[in-house]
Amino acid sequence: MGEVKETDLAKPFFVIYVVWHPSFELGKRISEAIMQHFRRDLYKNIVGGAGIPVVFRSACMPDHDIPISINPEDSEASAIIALVDDNLSESGGWVNYVKSLSEKTGESNKTGFNNLLFPVSFNKEALHKADLVEQAFRWDLWAGDDKDRVARLISELTYEFCRMLRHHLGQLENPSSNNLENYLKKVQIFLSHSKHDSDGTEIATAIRRRIHDGHGLSSFFDVNDIPAGLRFDEVLLAQVRISSMIAIHTDSYSSREWCRKEIIEAKVWNVPLVVANSINNMDERGFPYMGNVPVVRLGYDATDVSRIDIVISRLLDEVLKDFLWRCQTHEIKKQLPRKAFLIPRPPELISLSCVPEAPGQDDADSTDTILIYPDPPLSTEEERLINRVSPNVQLRSLAEWKAGATR
Known part of the structure; x- marks a missing residue:
């Protein structure tokens, strides 16, 4: 270490x-x-x-x-x-x-x-x-x-x-x-929503309007922001990776292929993410990868500006924590062992699919992979589940890693 x-x-x-x-x-x-x-x-x-x-x-x-x-x-x-x-x-x-x-x-x-x-x-x-x-x-x-x-x-x-x-x-x-040009660049928010029901589009439009009205933020809304001539799938996935995301969870959200792809891409790239709960009736099958992030009750009334402001503010908190983590661990990153990786939120099962292969890694290398994440440490039941799926992965909060905790 x-x-x-x-x-x-x-x-x-x-x-x-x-x-x-x-x-x-x-x-x-x-x-x-x-x-x-x-x-x-x-x-x-x-x-x-x-x-x-x-x-x-x-x-x-x-x-x-x-x-x-x-x-x-x-x-x-x-x-x-x-x-x-x-x-x-x-x-x-x-x-x-x-x-x-x-x-x-x-x-x-x-x-x-x-x-x-x-x-x-x-x-x-x-x-x-x-x-x-x-x-x-x-x-x-x-x-x-x-x-x-x-x-x-x-x-x-x-x-x-x-x-x-x-x-x-x-x-x-x-x-x-x-x-100054770099400083003035706006923080980008990707509005992930389902167009299969009217609530999703209406709420996304209302959030976009509120973002542009007051916070000096920038939003990505595929209806308006994909340039003509480009492939929408390439633009969407590329944009997710460089943005923070509000996932507008309406009744049809989990059933839409591209909504699920956007969530998975956000998780893989560890972008700041907040789920805005706008269920009107029910979600037939909840999408499992929408967990492990803040969930804010927004409702399905697109005119409720006060709730929209709460969602935006909560996302900004996540963006701030992400930049703090990345700044504070910048020097630590240079000192990590070959198979240790920093992630900006508590690990979950999808985190296992996001770990890049270390240079020179092969089957003969028995060194455990270490995922280092912000404090506090995971609960025992969460850690046991991940270790059951991948026993060669060590999970350490930053404080645990600094203290030299190993298996």
């Missing part, structure tokens, strides 16, 4: 900071919601509850009217969320504090987009007084109550974090990939 370098563990990979004036009561509630989501909810099944570190900057230092400074270089990547309200914008010390963060992130990003400042505007005048050069989230222009706006802010932040980590991963794999 390869060993992880000490320097890899000494520096946090990605840290979220939230800055708000101590007199801004709503700011405290928003910050707590951000912490709950990214530190706890996003990884609530992880052993120990460890998620993305979220650090608050609101309490002022003794004999000072501003908090402790933030150094973006303390982590590999960082996001600083500044909640800009009247309390902050009317305090010269706080305005200077936030502007200093803008200067620090700007300086560090001369070599990339690993540290960004995200202002959140609560009114136009406060944003103008703060005089920041970064594009702001316009809380003051969003519809709904505070709960609705918090949910939207978290979803919008998640998308921007996906962009940050995708770009960071690109730099790790190819240092010359650092440019």
Whole structure:
């Protein structure tokens, strides 16, 4: 087993900071919601509850009217969320504090987009007084109550974090990939649906419309997006491999050959996947490979925008976790034994068909294949089933593998 370098563990990979004036009561509630989501909810099944570190900057230092400074270089990547309200914008010390963060992130990003400042505007005048050069989230222009706006802010932040980590991963794999054009590429969502019943097409169209309206995402919808002259089967399967996927599970979905092919392709290529449950009456025979991923109740009402937003947000969470996994294991991948493979979700039976043959592998090689996956470890009954089918495959969570666990 390869060993992880000490320097890899000494520096946090990605840290979220939230800055708000101590007199801004709503700011405290928003910050707590951000912490709950990214530190706890996003990884609530992880052993120990460890998620993305979220650090608050609101309490002022003794004999000072501003908090402790933030150094973006303390982590590999960082996001600083500044909640800009009247309390902050009317305090010269706080305005200077936030502007200093803008200067620090700007300086560090001369070599990339690993540290960004995200202002959140609560009114136009406060944003103008703060005089920041970064594009702001316009809380003051969003519809709904505070709960609705918090949910939207978290979803919008998640998308921007996906962009940050995708770009960071690109730099790790190819240092010359650092440019604004690569950063601005949209995260692609493949809408897998059955056209055999009206619900599937209507819901897919409604999700596509919502994606294009608000999140800056890109969707692939075969009716509209397959260029004339190309073979639809080649385009569909190629697109699945480079996208995240929402599988719209209507009554006829499991019975459609191409829906099943799209799911299997998504599983084989380990793309982020969420199943939107839109069963109206019943599914005659549930497709077994739709498991092991989040399932969100969407319903079959294509006009229910609030449920569509929940599905999209849940998919963005999966995309973020995927990029985090790939970034955090980039160096580990170089240290793996020949027959050890990293997979971004807990293994299942279909995972056995996705393991590539290691170079030089032959029948005389008795070394077990090792599948390394995100914590927590599989349940005993799941592991026993996979081992019954393939006894020469070892299943290890990342923590188990780092600790040297072997059979």
